[in-house]
Amino acid sequence: MLSRTRLLGSVSRFGASKRFASTKSLKETLQEVIPAKQEQLKKLKAEHAQTVVGDVKVENIIGGMRGIKAMLWEASVLDPNEGIRFHGLSIPDCQKVLPPAPGGKEIIAESMLELAEKGDLPRFVEQLIDSFPATLHPMTQLGMGVAALNHDSLFQAAYEKGMKKSEYWTYMLDDCINLIARLPALAARIYRNVYKPGTPLPAINKDLDLVGNYSTMLGFGDNHSLTEYLRLYIALHGDHEGGNASAHTAHLVGSTLSDPYLAYSAALFALAGPLHGLANQEVLRWQLAMQAEIGSDVSHEQIKEYLWKTLKGGQVVPGYGHGVLRNPDPRFIALQEFCDARPELEESPIIRLVKKTYEVAPDVLKEHGKTKNPYPNVDATSGCVLYHYGLKEFKYYTVIFGVSRALGALTQLVWSRALGLPIERPKSLSMDALEKLIK
Numbered sequence: 001m002l003s004r005t006r007l008l009g010s011v012s013r014f015g016a017s018k019r020f021a022s023t024k025s026l027k028e029t030l031q032e033v034i035p036a037k038q039e040q041l042k043k044l045k046a047e048h049a050q051t052v053v054g055d056v057k058v059e060n061i062i063g064g065m066r067g068i069k070a071m072l073w074e075a076s077v078l079d080p081n082e083g084i085r086f087h088g089l090s091i092p093d094c095q096k097v098l099p100p101a102p103g104g105k106e107i108i109a110e111s112m113l114e115l116a117e118k119g120d121l122p123r124f125v126e127q128l129i130d131s132f133p134a135t136l137h138p139m140t141q142l143g144m145g146v147a148a149l150n151h152d153s154l155f156q157a158a159y160e161k162g163m164k165k166s167e168y169w170t171y172m173l174d175d176c177i178n179l180i181a182r183l184p185a186l187a188a189r190i191y192r193n194v195y196k197p198g199t200p201l202p203a204i205n206k207d208l209d210l211v212g213n214y215s216t217m218l219g220f221g222d223n224h225s226l227t228e229y230l231r232l233y234i235a236l237h238g239d240h241e242g243g244n245a246s247a248h249t250a251h252l253v254g255s256t257l258s259d260p261y262l263a264y265s266a267a268l269f270a271l272a273g274p275l276h277g278l279a280n281q282e283v284l285r286w287q288l289a290m291q292a293e294i295g296s297d298v299s300h301e302q303i304k305e306y307l308w309k310t311l312k313g314g315q316v317v318p319g320y321g322h323g324v325l326r327n328p329d330p331r332f333i334a335l336q337e338f339c340d341a342r343p344e345l346e347e348s349p350i351i352r353l354v355k356k357t358y359e360v361a362p363d364v365l366k367e368h369g370k371t372k373n374p375y376p377n378v379d380a381t382s383g384c385v386l387y388h389y390g391l392k393e394f395k396y397y398t399v400i401f402g403v404s405r406a407l408g409a410l411t412q413l414v415w416s417r418a419l420g421l422p423i424e425r426p427k428s429l430s431m432d433a434l435e436k437l438i439k
């Protein structure tokens with residue numbers, strides 16, 4: 001059962017306007033707010049179906065659809081200069097209004113959904129994960145585990161029985177909550193198998209928040225600093241409007257009425273690319289290689305040289321640049337503030353190196369002259385704090401991102417089904433057809 005008494009942030013994330021404790025379940029709250037959203041969509045269709053809101057240029061077609069306004073996404077909107085807003089709230093706003101876990105200070109992603117009660121994995125999924133070789137990348141394991149959870153999809157079962165379109169969202173919501181609840185056990189099992197084989201996995205503690213449980217199952221339950229950092233990390237990575245590669249993949253696959261397990265599994269494989277979520281693994285690998293080559297106590301000049309070596313080698317500087325943002329990512333700033341507030345992090349060699357890199361990289365990238373955004377994104381710093389606090393296996397970092405991104409991508413799947421959005425199917429063109437169109 002979902003909590004009837006403590007629904008603050010979860011209600012906010014799913015789009016209701018209330019930001020105070022509610023006695024209603026999430027489903028009851030959604031039942032109340034969905035009709036108004038459906039009405040809003042109906043009105044938009046009836047009154048503005050032909051209103052033009054942007055142009056499509058050839059550069060958009062050949063440039064990965066960058067800049068085209070082409071998706072509905074309810075939970076968050078990204079401004080190129082200010083960064084992400086969740087239901088209108090910036091990251092500092094969220095830090096003011098969302099509650100922490102008991103005994104903690106950082107905001108928690110789910111803010112009180114009692115997910116722990118639903119968090120255990122089916123035995124066959126545990127066996128499946130245990131059968132993978134430790135050499136299989138943790139993200140591959142996560143995607144396969146999530147896909148296998150569709151064995152128990154309520155949405156798929158109800159579809160087979162012939163549910164009505166108006167009922168889609170309720171089954172979708174149940175599946176999405178179950179998936180969010182099960183992700184920590186799945187992700188922690190992968191970590192245990194790959195990096196700590198043979199160690200026991202603690203049972204889920206029904207009195208702990210989602211991330212508190214995740215941290216405990218990872219074996220870091222006594223590490224209060226890391227647990228608090230994970231809470232902030234998972235809250236910040238939850239959503240980044242709809243067009244990013246992982247969220248968009250979930251949306252596309254979900255639009256075929258695939259169940260949320262399949263849709264989110266697909267999203268995870270998009271997140272696993274080095275230009276997207278895997279960049280947090282790449283950043284640490286790159287910063288450690290820099291440290292190994294030039295040391296930790298280095299000058300700006302030495303870092304500049306290393307940056308140029310990377311660029312001249314034809315590689316991207318991981319953690320810098322963005323498809324939409326044109327300023328330093330406010331998630332990067334929030335994580336830097338976390339570091340600045342803790343003396344042990346200020347002293348950490350890897351964190352100092354990341355910070356020093358930030359002091360010179362934008363100017364080097366400007367001089368290099370290619371990237372539209374020479375500033376750091378969230379991945380520039382997210383891994384180094386994990387590393388400092390003892391979670392050193394950086395091939396695992398994108399799994400933590402994957403636990404988080406479910407919050408936004410799955411929220412939208414519920415909205416998409418509640419609003420009856422259609423299958424996604426943009427028009428493609430060959431180069432010949434494009435040239436004909438230009439003429």
Ligand SMILES: CC(=O)SCCNC(=O)CCNC(=O)[C@H](O)C(C)(C)COP(=O)(O)OP(=O)(O)OC[C@H]1O[C@@H](n2cnc3c(N)ncnc32)[C@H](O)[C@@H]1OP(=O)(O)O
Binds near residue numbers: 276315
């Ligand atoms: C959570 C996230 O997903 S945040 C993003 C994480 N990814 C990274 O940090 C990887 C490094 N960054 C990048 O590769 C890019 O900036 C991306 C993928 C994030 C955005 O890509 P785009 O929108 O295509 O960026 P942009 O339009 O600025 O690219 C123009 C050129 O600059 C280059 N460029 C962009 N960022 C960088 C960078 N960090 N280092 C070097 N070159 C860069 C591009 O590769 C491209 O080169 P090309 O013309 O030879 O193809």
Ligand SMILES: O=C([O-])CC(=O)C(=O)O
Binds near residue numbers: 240323
């Ligand atoms: O918005 C993007 O394209 C990439 C990103 O930062 C995210 O998905 O968090």
